[in-house]
Amino acid sequence: MIVHDRLYIGGELVAPAGTGTIDVINPFTEQVAGRVPEATNADVDLAVAAARSAFDTTDWATRPIGERIEILARASAAISARMDELTGLITTEMGSPSGWGIFGQVLSSTMVLDAYVGLADTYAVEETRVGMFGPVVVRKEPLGVVAAVIPWNVPLFEAVMKVAPAVIAGCTVVLKPAPETPLDAYVFAEIMEEAGLPKGVLSILPAGREVGEYLVTHPLVDKVTFTGSTAAGMKIGAACGALLRPVTLELGGKSAAIVLDDADVASVVPQILDAGLMNNGQACVAQTRILASRARYDEVLDAVTEAVAAQVVGDPADPTTQIGPLVAERQRERVLGLIARGRDEGARVTTGGGRPASQATGWFVEPTVFGDVDNKMTIAQEEIFGPVLSVIPFQDEADAIAIANDSPYGLSGSVWSADGAHAAEVARKIRTGTINVNHFAMAFGAPFGGYKNSGLGRELGPEGVDAFMEKKAISLDPGAA
Numbered sequence: 001m002i003v004h005d006r007l008y009i010g011g012e013l014v015a016p017a018g019t020g021t022i023d024v025i026n027p028f029t030e031q032v033a034g035r036v037p038e039a040t041n042a043d044v045d046l047a048v049a050a051a052r053s054a055f056d057t058t059d060w061a062t063r064p065i066g067e068r069i070e071i072l073a074r075a076s077a078a079i080s081a082r083m084d085e086l087t088g089l090i091t092t093e094m095g096s097p098s099g100w101g102i103f104g105q106v107l108s109s110t111m112v113l114d115a116y117v118g119l120a121d122t123y124a125v126e127e128t129r130v131g132m133f134g135p136v137v138v139r140k141e142p143l144g145v146v147a148a149v150i151p152w153n154v155p156l157f158e159a160v161m162k163v164a165p166a167v168i169a170g171c172t173v174v175l176k177p178a179p180e181t182p183l184d185a186y187v188f189a190e191i192m193e194e195a196g197l198p199k200g201v202l203s204i205l206p207a208g209r210e211v212g213e214y215l216v217t218h219p220l221v222d223k224v225t226f227t228g229s230t231a232a233g234m235k236i237g238a239a240c241g242a243l244l245r246p247v248t249l250e251l252g253g254k255s256a257a258i259v260l261d262d263a264d265v266a267s268v269v270p271q272i273l274d275a276g277l278m279n280n281g282q283a284c285v286a287q288t289r290i291l292a293s294r295a296r297y298d299e300v301l302d303a304v305t306e307a308v309a310a311q312v313v314g315d316p317a318d319p320t321t322q323i324g325p326l327v328a329e330r331q332r333e334r335v336l337g338l339i340a341r342g343r344d345e346g347a348r349v350t351t352g353g354g355r356p357a358s359q360a361t362g363w364f365v366e367p368t369v370f371g372d373v374d375n376k377m378t379i380a381q382e383e384i385f386g387p388v389l390s391v392i393p394f395q396d397e398a399d400a401i402a403i404a405n406d407s408p409y410g411l412s413g414s415v416w417s418a419d420g421a422h423a424a425e426v427a428r429k430i431r432t433g434t435i436n437v438n439h440f441a442m443a444f445g446a447p448f449g450g451y452k453n454s455g456l457g458r459e460l461g462p463e464g465v466d467a468f469m470e471k472k473a474i475s476l477d478p479g480a481a
């Protein structure tokens, strides 16, 4: 059992203001695996004051950008060096299968850091344009103190997604991990400190949503960045709107994998499965609506059903496991409730649909496939966040595009075809923030974010750093030229 009795505030491990604690429960054993202090509003005040002071009174924000980027390069190397430890820790916290987690949870975090490090030579904070009477310097300046709130599904990855661009910009950060996954955040704090992050630039406060609300509305915060559910994102966006506070929101998804008629089903289905079931289906970019033409519907449904039925369900710490437990009992009940809803609305379960008999403990849901799904059904419209795929028929390509776009979300997607150029034309017609042709991956140098209810703003690439910057125009002395 891992126990922390202090909070990481302003570069020190300090005694918490309150006496509350958070138990981390291993979703496979259902046993307590860790305990940390639960941060309170008083701890938020202290952390925000430390971030304020580091931003306002030290040289952090005005250092050459290259110096800050070097810290990220060292952090990437340190995460790589602790890859197995971090993978194991995250699996214990939230049940991610370790065989996927080593890539999806940890290596991907270093890839995000490396992509931001790669901006060192190209990201310009000043450029000169033509003004009315002379040159205008267009300058980017760090926004200031950042409140960052992250979910439990990819906790280290999300911490990096927030902290790396904020560090490049010269901001300071108070990070609130989800109460399910505070343990890896302590390792992250250690890594960032050893990488050379000055005191005060990062504080980490494990807590629930009330303390999260207090943090994002704190009067001394300048910028909010949030990843999580659309419901919480809307609340946070409204609170930031009332304060005229810049906010980035990375929210839910219900992405479509469009299988065009010329696709090779046998080679495409395993890739779609990886993209639909990764992390036990707890991924915002999961490809959970599989669109197949009526002409090839049975073939696609059969292939998906057969492949999903063959998934290995079990102990997520076993590297051969493909599907582990969901993060929490409430999440299992939610997913089972949506499966029942699918049945009630007339969809047909072709495999799975319940709790696996093979598992005596753990918050498991069987990997499940629904056939005969109409896109208007709840299971096709709502994000399930579990190992549940829907196979939806379309008439022709125009119908496929219409179905893909008939969603409150627009985060990710994919198009599968023997003709990659044609698939790219289809991809251009989907209202979504990112989309893949004939493969599935996140491009860490390209902007990532959502259309519609999937969010506001972008992370990654230069756009990701811009989200932590104000823009200032300085019109120079016209006589000086």
Ligand code: NAD
Pocket (backbone or CB within 6 Å): 149, 150, 151, 152, 153, 154, 176, 177, 178, 179, 207, 208, 209, 211, 212, 213, 214, 216, 227, 228, 229, 230, 232, 233, 235, 236, 250, 251, 252, 253, 283, 284, 383, 385, 411, 450, 454, 455
């Ligand atoms: P959640 O919204 O319940 O919680 C996310 C985080 O926000 C937690 O730290 C929580 O304590 C905090 N929080 C909740 N309400 C808050 C409020 N009103 N004010 C401040 N903080 C608040 O989401 P979850 O169930 O933990 O995570 C799953 C969701 O996250 C899914 O919808 C998933 O799609 C989404 N997600 C999106 C992305 C993306 O990049 N678009 C990435 C990962 C996860």
